[in-house]
Amino acid sequence: MMLFVTGLPRVVTHSSKLRYVYPSCWQLRIACNNRRNVQGERRYSSHPGDVKSLRTIINPDISKIRNIGIMAHIDAGKTTTTERMLYYAGYTRALGDVDDGDTVTDFMAQERERGITIQSAAVTFDWKNHRINLIDTPGHVDFTVEVERSLRVLDGAVAVFDASAGVEAQTLTVWRQADEHRVPRICFLNKMDKPGASFCYSVDSIKKKLKVKPLLLQLPIGAGRTFTGVIDLVTSEKVIWGPKTSDGDGAVFNRHPLVTADGPNLLKEARDARYALIEQLNAAIRRITLSHAAVPVLCGSALKNKGVQLLMDAISMYLPSPNEGQHDFKQWYGDDLCALAFKVLHDKQRGPIVFVRIYSGSMKPQSAVYNINKNCMERMSRLLLPFADQQIEIPSLQAGNIALLVGLKQTATGDTIVSSKASAAVASQRAAKDSGKKCDQNREQENLVLAGVEIPEPVFFCTIEPPSLAKQADLDRALICLQREDPSLKVKIDPDSGQTILCGMGELHIDIIHDRIKREYKIETHLGPLQVAYRETISISASSADTLDRTVGSKRNLITAELSVRPWLGEGPVTKPLIEFSDVLQEQLSTEILDAVENGLNTSFLQGPLLNFPLQDVVVTLESLHVHPGTSMPMISACVSRCLQKALRRAGSQVLEPVMNLEITVDEDHLSVVLADLAQRRGSVQEIQSRQDNRVVLACVPLAEMMGYSTTLRTLASGMATFTLELSRYEAMTSQEQKMLFNKMTGVM
């Protein structure tokens, strides 16, 4: 029997060595974030930077880097798994626990209190000669944009499953997102210790629901309470954790070779042959994983400290390094810097902190960089490596890594950063040469900008008010910072009341923003009632004409406009007006006038004629436009805007409401009461599936009926049910429902 000991906290002896490597200016420094102190002491084995030599921290071989996302359905155990990895890699002295609120990656106060992950935290650690940059992503559907944003900069991902549930609703969503970004994956069937955990059921659901070929690298030994370890099918070894070591942390475990040879020569021969075989096998598994032909499946229990080390091994062995991805722009930039800002966090002391993935070249602090999207030079003051809410200051960082930049004032999530405008110009010439044709300047610019994240339209909104008028400016500033961090948060001003409106992805999203304004910006705001973001559209074609004749001072403004509208029948939804001009008009009218027309139509589109909700799926054709010389452009915009409203009123306007896909997991005993409640919410049940001892209800239900559903469901099912909600589509309301909504909104009972 061999005894393996991994990940014991490392002995700290290196601080003097660090000074030796960079004697004059660079010392490894930990930059602490204030929030860390809110929840008490963090138990690191040492300062994370102290355990490694600075050279290995800043210069890992690119083939040894793994930029890995960890993704799953809510509560599958991503944070717990990440915590275990940090522990076994030697970065923490004790095991953080989500339920105790002392994890490293969930560092926002709300995350610890609620036990959920909201912001993706990037964590860097080394494991068996590999640098692992791990991004923990949120599982709650309100924060899907966070997941999407992270996926763009990843080379591979670990999908964590609750082994008692298999593939769940959000797993499917993130899996599809990972498919779009062609991210190779490994599956980790977590919670094998849980009653009801089933390896077979989970593997089956991976096959059926994710439509992929599972490549079983392990088999569990036992399940539920009897789960003790795994059989490593690659090495044919049993890997057993326990019986409990003195501290029960799972750092010590045993491997039992299945075959023993008699005699040292035979033993050596057998061992060599086995190694050769395993090498080939590993290479094959890796190839299959990278080509998306199959997905390796491992299992374990993060909470009970079983299986995580083997998962870390699998990440190093089977997931790709940064230089294995195909990115055109890498050849255009050569050794010049090209990086993508994938996240911005606002720090009270240091201002915006920008997370970037470096694709080519390298970065240095105290240097200027060029932001292609904003067309501006920016100065970076400090360069940091992320360790959740702690960061290590470093003198340079190479391609393939994830870094934190301090000092950038303009850069927002999704921007592309290069070394200079000249370097962007050279790259754009290479890009043009590559595509074999001369591109115009805009096209070249588009080529150089790395693809942006599509932000879904918010479905909820509410007014937000500061405690006094004097605090409005502070609130505006706080909202600007929060929006820079979170592009899925939208802020608008109501044109009629002048009130500030918050638009978000869900109840939880808005609740968290409200809470953050209070905690981080110390402003006690008042939120108005949460309202559903309805939309309006038209059902028939119509046309209208309008004349605006207004003399301002000595100037006469005279416009006559004629336009028609018709429903858009193509693929939707289209939330901007689709504008058509006749060829004659296009030739007659100046660009300035055409722009004024577009502005007027765009403004009018934001407020439909029925209940002032934005419009979708409408084609507008400008039939004629006569403008008296000297007429101002805003008057032209005002005239076409009014004319459009007239046409819309004649075109059978309709209110559309967001309809959600709802998935409820509930035990048999509470199924009927949950279904009865759903019927009262205008819900339509599509399917009821069995998942182990539970039932999974798949339904569609209008968002308006789902306010406060989590509290209701908790009461109805005595805490035995969970649900996820995701926007499915916008659907026309019946005239009866529309009337009720109209009465509600206008205060008529």
Ligand SMILES: Nc1nc2c(ncn2[C@@H]2O[C@H](COP(=O)(O)OP(=O)(O)OP(=O)(O)O)[C@@H](O)[C@H]2O)c(=O)[nH]1
């Ligand atoms: N029985 C069991 N429970 C686990 C295991 N791993 C995590 N949990 C528990 O599952 C719950 C959710 O764990 P997290 O690690 O926060 O899950 P998550 O996927 O990060 O959750 P979100 O960030 O909210 O999406 C917590 O109560 C954990 O203690 C496991 O292996 N076995």
